[in-house]
Amino acid sequence: MFIYHRILLCCFILIFFNTSHGQVHDPxxxxxxxxxxxxxxxxxxxxxxxxxxxxxxxxxxxxxxxxxxxxxxxxxxxxxxxxxxxxxxxxxxxxxxxxxxxxxxxxxxxxxxxxxxxxxxxxxxxxxxxxxxxxxxxxxxxxxxxxxxxxxxxxxxxxxxxxxxxxxxxxxxxxxxxxxxxxxxxxxxxxxxxxxxxxxxxQYKQNGALTAWCAQHDVKTLAPAKARSYELPSLSGAESAEIVWLLMSIENPSEAVKNAIVHAVSWFKKVKIEGLKVERKFDETIQKRNTIVVEDDDATPVWARFMELDDNTPFFCDRDGIKKATLAEIGYERRNGYAWYTQNPQKVIDKFPEWKAKHYEKPSKKVKDAYNVTVAKDGSGDYTSIQEAIYASKAFPYQRVIINIKDGVYNEKVHVFSWNTHVSFLGESKENTIITFDDYFSKIDLGRNSTFLTSTVLIEGDYFLAKNLTIQNTAGPVGQAVALSVNANNCFFENCNLKGYQDTVYTAGEGFKQYFKNCFIEGSTDFIFGEATVLFDDCVINNKTNSYITAASTAKNETFGYVFKNCKLTADVGVNEVYLGRPWRKYAKTVFINCDMGNHILPVGWHNWKNKEAESTSFYAEYNNTGIGFKPNERVSWSHQLAKKQAKKYTINNILGNQFFENLNQHD
The missing domain is CATH 1.50.10.20 (Glycosyltransferase)
Structure with a gap:
């Protein structure tokens, strides 16, 4: 018997040697x-x-x-x-x-x-x-x-x-x-x-907190969705890790992306499984290799492929779609033909401290003059982002803080906070100093007031000044998407491009005074809107679609609302039905004086926004305008053509107040 086994073993070795060396394994x-x-x-x-x-x-x-x-x-x-x-x-x-x-x-x-x-x-x-x-x-x-x-x-x-x-x-x-x-x-x-x-x-919200992602999501509702019978709606440890790894590779991530990463990493840490090891071993009972889970205190953490949406409990499924608590409970074919556990989230957790240091833990910068700094994309200035310069600016300063912005495309949301008063943005050139972002209403998706969270640049600090730059929202024709939101008093914009589609410029603040001089402002619907008193002087106002230029919401007791003086009203090719304005609130005030109006302006001029009462409470007027679009005899009956005496009160001092420039420059 011993000799027989020796002969059998030798034959097996010879056969294995010949086949292993004789056959060619295709790559x-x-x-x-x-x-x-x-x-x-x-x-x-x-x-x-x-x-x-x-x-x-x-x-x-x-x-x-x-x-x-x-x-x-x-x-x-x-x-x-x-x-x-x-x-x-x-x-x-x-x-x-x-x-x-x-x-x-x-x-x-x-x-x-x-x-x-x-x-x-x-x-x-x-x-x-x-x-x-x-x-x-x-x-x-x-x-x-x-x-x-x-x-x-x-x-x-x-x-x-x-x-x-x-x-x-x-x-x-x-x-x-x-x-x-x-x-x-x-x-x-x-x-x-x-x-x-x-x-x-x-990214799935569990009891209000962001977690991770399902392997597939419904195209309409975006909710986690079922795929094959054993791929039920769930939170995925495997796919989510690769998603976060991709997000972490973005050079200049938005706040939304950073927020997604932070919450996902927190979730990974919360749901990791310790003390278990996944092994592939030969099973004598079935005479095949089998995937098993064993206890091992020294095992590297693992994550389940599928976890319950409500409490992160791991589950496993056979082709019958019935959830099981352990891998051992499902049949051999699915148990061994699918990756039920993963270690991929660990690489994300290991990378996270470095990523966080880069995007959150900014080292303090020493600048020569805290009141006169430079932002440059190429690193040649004091800062590489505008928001970084704002974060470093003094609160309620005793002199004006000048932020010089070199030419470049600054893809960021910029927020000048209420304590950042007397801040100046001085661009190197109107054409090439560009602040841009692309938030819009449904992207923000935080309820009925999401419009006000879409702005590329938000100004809340009084006595703000901007010159020689472009502020734009590139979301396109997707609904409300603000480029510039000014919720501050005594603000001045000169030689700036303000570009967007719907709701390009929001001028906020009851009683606030704002001044736009020699600016290019373009958009589609209501692209200049808000409650502040604003003078637009020597500006080009360009319509991208047939719609409305202004949507003022002037407070009842304000003398002036929107005043356009010496402006040129233009439009893109094919645009030929534009209203000068409509009342966002019923006491809206808008006046055009000495403006050149293109043929895109409708003869009726104004719209009541389907609010008959607004015809008697709002104030829409014109004086001494020119161009094909100026047709005073065809305007709606409830608008006004000012007499020369009436028009005289529309001076810069009357509109903005005698102290406007004194207040603006008091810290220079």
Missing amino acids: SWRRIINKQDKEWFASDEAQTIADNVLLYQRDIGGWPKNTQMQKLLSPEEKEKLKALKQSTDDVTTDNGATIQELLFLSKMYRATKNATYKEAWIKGLHYIFEAQYENGGWPQFYPLRKGYYSHITYNDNSMVNILKLLQQVKNKTDYYAVPVSDADVKRAEEAFNKGIECIVKT
């Missing part, structure tokens, strides 16, 4: 894509595989998933793929599809400069643009398929992989070798930003 498609050998991508072997990749790409631009592109194709298989070119049935970004093929083609183009690879790559990029939902998310399959495939898909990092690609494109890195047009770079930036907005909006 996987993923391994081929991630080859570091640049020269290989110029080889005949690589180009043969690239031919396959081009064949598998559908006309719409994407690829099917789970395909070993490197496998040799017979003539018949190639013909079948050619016949499938127009099909869109299985085009997806799931399981790395499309993204990994684009990476391969990029490496091929870098090695060969073959224009065919470039064209295919650009087509794939356009497929990604096309597949994005308006709310910023991406489905698992596009064109859309019925069922869970249409959910916003974080599962298996589908959407994160897309955003990583777009991040490289928008940042113009050389990670992808294919040259991209400026238009596509802009589209990539817009798509990336919308995707990040979607991520922020879908």
Whole structure:
């Protein structure tokens, strides 16, 4: 018997040796894509595989998933793929599809400069643009398929992989070798930003506190959604980790993004599982390798793939969709065919202190003159962001704080607080010193007053002054989106561009006085609105759509509301039906004096906002205007054409007060 076993063992060794050395293990498609050998991508072997990749790409631009592109194709298989070119049935970004093929083609183009690879790559990029939902998310399959495939898909990092690609494109890195047009770079930036907005909006709130994300979210409600029978609405330890890792890579994150990261990391720390270890061991009972969970005090923390939405309890599911408390309770196939635990959140937790130090724990700066500082994007000034300079400014200073802003695009929300009085923003040039952001009503989504939280620049400190710069809200035609909000007294803006769509400039504060001189202000609906007394002098007022210029909400006892003197009213091409104003509140006051009105101004001039009472309580008037749009005889009967004597009272001192400039300059 002993000799028999010795012979059997020798035979087994010989067979194993021959088979292990004789057979050739084909490398996987993923391994081929991630080859570091640049020269290989110029080889005949690589180009043969690239031919396959081009064949598998559908006309719409994407690829099917789970395909070993490197496998040799017979003539018949190639013909079948050619016949499938127009099909869109299985085009997806799931399981790395499309993204990994684009990476391969990029490496091929870098090695060969073959224009065919470039064209295919650009087509794939356009497929990604096309597949994005308006709310910023991406489905698992596009064109859309019925069922869970249409959910916003974080599962298996589908959407994160897309955003990583777009991040490289928008940042113009050389990670992808294919040259991209400026238009596509802009589209990539817009798509990336919308995707990040979607991520922020879908972060799940548990008892009012932000936590993490589900593997998929409903495209309409944004709520956690079910996918396959064992993928129930839940909080995901695996996908959420990759989402946060992406958010932490953003160079200048918004407050919303930073808030999302902080809360997610807090949640990761809260729900980590200690004292358990996941192992794959040979099970004598079933004669197969089996996944088991064992107790181990020294085990590295793990996180469950699925956790309950209400209390973070881990759960496990078989294909019957019935929740189980432990992994051991589900069948062998699902227990071993799915990743139920992950360690990925640990890398986020480990990275978080460094990220927090960069974005929150700013080292104090020593400046030569605290009352005269410079902001420059390139680091040549005292600060690199405007808000950083404001944080460092003295409260209620005894002299004016001058913040010189060098040319550059400052993508940030700026808040001049009520204690930051006598602050000046002096831009290097109106055209190239740009403060920009893109918040809008439904993005803020904090109730009926969300408009007032959308502003790119919010001024609450009295005696504020700004010159030679642009303030804009680039959200576009998506509803209320304020560029400049001035809720302060004695504020002066000169030679500034103020750009947006709906609600561009909000002039707040009952009894407050504000002055805009030689400014360009553009928007669509009610793009100059509010209750302050404001003089617009020598300004260009440009309409982007057919709508209303002003929406004053002047207080009842105020003598003046909005006064436009020596202004030019213009409009974009095709705009031809614009009202001078309508009353946001019934005592609205708006007057145009010595203004040049384009032919886009409607003959009736004014609108009552469907409030008949406002016709007798509001005050809308004009004097000595010019241009095709000035048709005094056709104005609504309840508006006024001032007499010369009446117009004389509209002087700068009467409107703003004798002390306006004295108060503005008293600390200079």
